[in-house]
Amino acid sequence: EVQLVESGGGLVQPGRSLKLSCAASGFTFSSFAMAWVRQAPKKGLEWVATITSGGSNTYYPDSVKGRFTISRDNAKSTLYLQMDSLRSEDTATYYCAKEGYTFGVMDAWGQGASVTVSS
């Protein structure tokens, strides 16, 4: 069974940094692209970042480009999201997702990590 467990969320002041982790199990982590998707309170879903299976290519929307960095450690089956220069609008639940079938299809999701950016 695929399991994705996020950690590292919390309350952080504007302008500060936070790093999320996602521990994966139940599948061959190194064979799949992975993504982060966020959901602001009572709002819809927003794709945040994707990394290819080997880690050589990363993709971001303009809203986080230059501030967020996705990375992975295939030896540890762990995905990361480094978030710098955080803003109040980054407040959301952040989900780790496995991409399957094809690029962009998220076929398994974690339970989410809550990030609140506030002074």
Next chain:
Amino acid sequence: DIQMTQSPASLSASLGETVTIECRASEDIYNGLAWYQQKPGKSPQLLIYNANSLHTGVPSRFSGSGSGTQYSLKINSLQSEDVASYFCQQYYDYPTFGAGTKLELK
């Protein structure tokens, strides 16, 4: 960015009823469309990919159709466990999601 317009925003239906949710893309997405279900307090779960392919383990009362810029999700014989929000998502380009449809029981 490709914009996804989903309708309706909310929907109330009775048990056993057939429900349809629509999604329109701002340009042709060549069937690069997925549907997700999110139950209250839970993470999203994949239902449909490639516009009409059922994800493993998803009940057959769920189906997807469409092409070009217009797509739909149909739920036949609505069950109580189908109460959830539903999101469409295109992946022809960098992923973008529709705003969601909240489905409630009448």
